[in-house]
Amino acid sequence: MEQAYDLAFLHEWGVQQEREARAEEQHLLRQVNELVREADVVVVRLGGKAGRLGESVVATALLEGIFQALQHLGKAGTAVEVIIDEGVSTLFKEQLYQQAYWPTITFSEAMSGEDIFTRRLERARGVTVLGIDLHGGHDGMPALMVQEVEEHGATRRIATLARLFRVGVRSYAGHGVERRYADFIEDLLHLSRGTLPGEQVQPCIRLGAADDARYTRLARKLHLQDEALRIVCFFQSVVIAKCYCRWDEVLERFSREVARRSPGQKIEFLILCGPDELHPEGLRVADMQEDFGTFRGMNNNANVLVHATETLRDLALLTRHAHMVFSNDTGPGHIAGALQIPTITPYLPGTIYSMAIWASSPWHWGVTLEPNPFSYQQVEAAILWDRTTIIDSIPPEKLVQAALQ
Numbered sequence: 001m002e003q004a005y006d007l008a009f010l011h012e013w014g015v016q017q018e019r020e021a022r023a024e025e026q027h028l029l030r031q032v033n034e035l036v037r038e039a040d041v042v043v044v045r046l047g048g049k050a051g052r053l054g055e056s057v058v059a060t061a062l063l064e065g066i067f068q069a070l071q072h073l074g075k076a077g078t079a080v081e082v083i084i085d086e087g088v089s090t091l092f093k094e095q096l097y098q099q100a101y102w103p104t105i106t107f108s109e110a111m112s113g114e115d116i117f118t119r120r121l122e123r124a125r126g127v128t129v130l131g132i133d134l135h136g137g138h139d140g141m142p143a144l145m146v147q148e149v150e151e152h153g154a155t156r157r158i159a160t161l162a163r164l165f166r167v168g169v170r171s172y173a174g175h176g177v178e179r180r181y182a183d184f185i186e187d188l189l190h191l192s193r194g195t196l197p198g199e200q201v202q203p204c205i206r207l208g209a210a211d212d213a214r215y216t217r218l219a220r221k222l223h224l225q226d227e228a229l230r231i232v233c234f235f236q237s238v239v240i241a242k243c244y245c246r247w248d249e250v251l252e253r254f255s256r257e258v259a260r261r262s263p264g265q266k267i268e269f270l271i272l273c274g275p276d277e278l279h280p281e282g283l284r285v286a287d288m289q290e291d292f293g294t295f296r297g298m299n300n301n302a303n304v305l306v307h308a309t310e311t312l313r314d315l316a317l318l319t320r321h322a323h324m325v326f327s328n329d330t331g332p333g334h335i336a337g338a339l340q341i342p343t344i345t346p347y348l349p350g351t352i353y354s355m356a357i358w359a360s361s362p363w364h365w366g367v368t369l370e371p372n373p374f375s376y377q378q379v380e381a382a383i384l385w386d387r388t389t390i391i392d393s394i395p396p397e398k399l400v401q402a403a404l405q
Contacts, residue, residue: 002148005031007161008141013187014171026190032144033190035159037073040126042066045117047085047110048136053312053331055136055165056088057338058203058360062134062168065185065201067101072195079104081120086111090313091335096206121158131160138163142188161188170357177362203338203361205316215317222305224321228268229258232319232336234327235292236273236283240386241379242329242353243283244346248291249396250326251304254403255297267302269295270322272315272332275308324403329358337361344403346394350379365402367394 009025046063048055063082070078084092086109094107110116121131145160172184182201186193224230237243251269258265271292276284289306296302309315312335319325319336325343327333336343337360344365347355349372359366374390382390 003146005144005146006141007143007188010142010184010187011167011171014167014184015174017175028144029188029190032161032188033073035128035130035146035157036070036075036189038128039075039078039130039159041124041129042070042078042080042132043117043120043124043129044080044082044132045110045135045138046082047088049139050137051085051087052136053088054334054358054360055169056085057091057205057331057334058169058358059134059136059165060205060338061181061201061203061360062164062185064204065181065196066132067097067105068196068201069185069189069191071101072191073189076102077104078102079126080106081124082107083110083116083120085109088312090311091205091316093206093208096208099208100206121160124158126156127154128157128159131158131162132164133160133162134164134168136165136169139166142167164188169360173357177359199362203334205335205338207316207320207339211313211317214314215321218314218318219321222270222307224270224305225266225268225303228266228303229324230268230270230322232322232325232341233269233271234325234330234332234336235271235288236279237328237330238278239330239353239383240280241383241388242348242391243388244328244394245388245392246394246396247326248295250399250403251292251295251297251302253396253400255302257400257404259298259301265301267297269302269304269326270318271304271306272318273306273308274332326399326403329353333364334360337363344399346391346399348379348382348391349374350376352376352379352383365405367398367402369394 005028012019046059089109092107097105121129140163142164143162147158149156168184172180175183178198182196182198186195235247255267258267271288273285273288285308292304295304316335320339322341325336325341327343327345329345329347333343333345340363342363347366347368349369355366355368
């Protein structure tokens with residue numbers, strides 16, 4: 001027998017911070033708290049719609065919140081399995097999470113379209129098994145499902161907190177960059193406000209000492225210069241309307257300003273690219289090389305390197321050693337924020353792909369047009385018809401100003 005409980009009121013809590021909690025809502029969240037305390041096994045599902053990188057990275061903020069909440073509730077040491085999309089698996093090393101939290105945390109991969117989450121919950125050993133669904137592709141309002149299963153004369157409970165991503169990432173964005181994710185996890189698990197440290201419940205990609213040797217080899221291969229001001233650039237996106245086409249002007253203006261302020265300072269623009277098959281013509285590695293490869297800045301103070309990384313972990317390693325990132329609103333830009341690298345990003349104005357939501361970390365320095373001079377229909381049309389006119393209306397000097405700050 002399975003019972004379902006609607007948690008859609010959490011959306012209202014997120015967007016209406018002054019809203020009073022009703023008695024029945026508090027009662028339901030106390031039940032969630034009790035299930036967490038009683039859980040013998042926790043299974044977490046992490047990923048993005050159609051394998052989207054950005055959603056997977058942003059959801060790590062909620063994952064960090066879950067781990068910290070379990071610690072607070074005296075559940076450190078609980079067996080936790082995190083199931084991640086195959087396409088982002090190189091970003092996650094379970095030993096680094098074991099070192100940060102406890103040794104019984106494991107990670108496993110899910111193939112595209114595979115419902116491994118449900119199977120893991122059904123097969124998990126324990127009297128109370130808790131599933132936590134943070135997958136960006138599982139859209140809709142959150143819910144609690146509780147199933148009781150009779151096995152060998154005993155009753156097992158399988159409880160699932162379903163469809164948490166939309167509310168946890170979108171609805172709570174108005175709580176501010178430091179508290180948005182922590183507030184959601186506290187409300188969901190019926191914890192007192194301020195229990196979780198907001199500065200730690202943020203998108204996080206964990207890199208360890210073992211990665212240093214790999215970075216050294218990459219830096220040697222690319223002939224990176226340690227004394228240069230290194231700026232990693234992500235100029236690709238699968239959504240053409242988010243591809244800012246005036247980065248050349250940004251690089252030129254920025255180089256000119258650095259030459260004026262710090263004569264003799266060299267700048268290294270490292271443009272990192274994903275596989276060509278993921279991007280249309282005009283946004284592939286050869287296109288980036290043609291567009292930017294000959295740029296030398298002001299008085300030859302800049303150099304451009306274009307590199308297609310073999311894995312997302314290599315991309316993260318190179319990004320961690322940057323002083324700053326210039327990025328479209330795209331998945332790798334979320335990796336930069338999760339590594340606490342200042343990330344300068346132009347955002348479409350309005351509520352579609354809005355800066356308020358997708359400036360996903362305190363290290364995102366977003367730039368958009370405020371007030372928004374475009375209608376919702378105009379922005380929507382730009383996305384549907386792959387037009388960059390709206391994103392290109394953001395003046396390059398605004399991005400340069402954000403970088404210099």
